[in-house]
Amino acid sequence: MTAIRNIVILTGAGISAESGLATFRGPDGLWEGHRVEDVCTPEALARDPELVLRFYDARRAALATVQPNPAHRALARLDRAWPGELLIVTQNVDDLHERAGAKRLIHIHGELLSALCRACGARERFAGSMLDGPPCAACGQAGALRPDIVFFGEIPYRMDEIEDALLQADLFVSIGTSGAVYPAAGFVQIARTVGARTLELNLEPSAGSSLFEQANYGPASRIVPEWVERLLARPDLV
Numbered sequence: 001m002t003a004i005r006n007i008v009i010l011t012g013a014g015i016s017a018e019s020g021l022a023t024f025r026g027p028d029g030l031w032e033g034h035r036v037e038d039v040c041t042p043e044a045l046a047r048d049p050e051l052v053l054r055f056y057d058a059r060r061a062a063l064a065t066v067q068p069n070p071a072h073r074a075l076a077r078l079d080r081a082w083p084g085e086l087l088i089v090t091q092n093v094d095d096l097h098e099r100a101g102a103k104r105l106i107h108i109h110g111e112l113l114s115a116l117c118r119a120c121g122a123r124e125r126f127a128g129s130m131l132d133g134p135p136c137a138a139c140g141q142a143g144a145l146r147p148d149i150v151f152f153g154e155i156p157y158r159m160d161e162i163e164d165a166l167l168q169a170d171l172f173v174s175i176g177t178s179g180a181v182y183p184a185a186g187f188v189q190i191a192r193t194v195g196a197r198t199l200e201l202n203l204e205p206s207a208g209s210s211l212f213e214q215a216n217y218g219p220a221s222r223i224v225p226e227w228v229e230r231l232l233a234r235p236d237l238v
Contacts, residue, residue: 003235004170004197005084008162009075010187012091014176014203015220019066021094041152053130056147059093060112060127068100071175071224076101078228087165091177091184093149108156108184114148117141123148156183169196171238173227176220179206188212199238201227214238 013021038044039055068076079086079102088105090097093112097105110116115126115136122138126145133143150156166172172191179185188198188211200212201223209215216223230237 004231004238005235006165006168007082007084007086007171007173008165008169008187008191008196009086009088009173009175010091010177010184011075011088011097011175012177012181012184015071015090015224016066016069016092016094016096017176018071018219018221019069019096021062021066021092021096036152040149042154045146045151050131053147056112056149057129057131063094063112064127066094066096068096069221071220072096072100072102074225074228075175078232079104081232084170085165085168087162089162089165089184089187091181106158106162108150108158108162110147110149110157112147112149115145116148117144118146119144159183162187163190166190166196167194169194171197171199173199173201174206174208174212175201175224177202177206179208197238199227 034055039052045052075088075097079088086104088097088102089108090105091109093107093110095111095113113125113127115124115130117136117138119136119141120139122136124137128134130145134145135142136144166187169191172188174188177184185208188208191198198212200206200209200215202217203219204217216227
């Protein structure tokens with residue numbers, strides 16, 4: 001079988017769950033005790049900005065208490081060692097991939113440690129609290145910062161780059177995702193149109209598991225490092 005050169009990897013909440021971060025939505029349909037509609041839509045921000053800002057302040061604070069796990073570190077190792085094209089597209093807003101050392105990375109849904117100015121559109125690194133209305137570093141407007149998070153109804157980031165990478169991919173791998181959130185859930189179908197091999201690594205079959213040629217199920221901290229070791233040893237094998 002032909003050796004793989006270009007790889008696109010999609011990661012979701014399942015890869016960070018073993019670090020202690022809550023997955024996007026629990027079995028009761030709530031996100032850390034809140035309805036998604038109350039904390040993750042533009043309408044929610046307009047209706048109750050204090051609730052939304054407090055929610056993301058708490059998530060930002062929680063992020064400082066966790067560390068990358070072996071799955072994050074394995075992907076960072078692959079990023080360093082892989083000689084071909086590689087892109088990690090994460091649905092996660094945490095910085096665990098970066099802290100593990102990954103460089104070829106896109107946050108499709110934004111980042112907790114980033115602020116977006118509603119007045120001028122500038123983005124800046126941000127680790128504090130937005131509740132007291134800090135000024136934008138670019139334009140100086142106070143109280144205009146919001147979480148740099150793609151809310152429901154907003155367009156995910158850098159979609160053109162991601163689609164270009166998928167259309168050049170020899171291998172598409174989905175790790176720790178539900179397979180239910182679009183547009184990311186459709187990436188496997190784009191990859192398949194160009195004949196890329198497809199692999200799902202997950203705790204259990206996702207909503208889109210039938211679209212993948214191969215799958216391996218188990219904790220990400222075990223199955224991701226095992227897969228990276230195999231791939232680096234034999235790039236002709238998925």
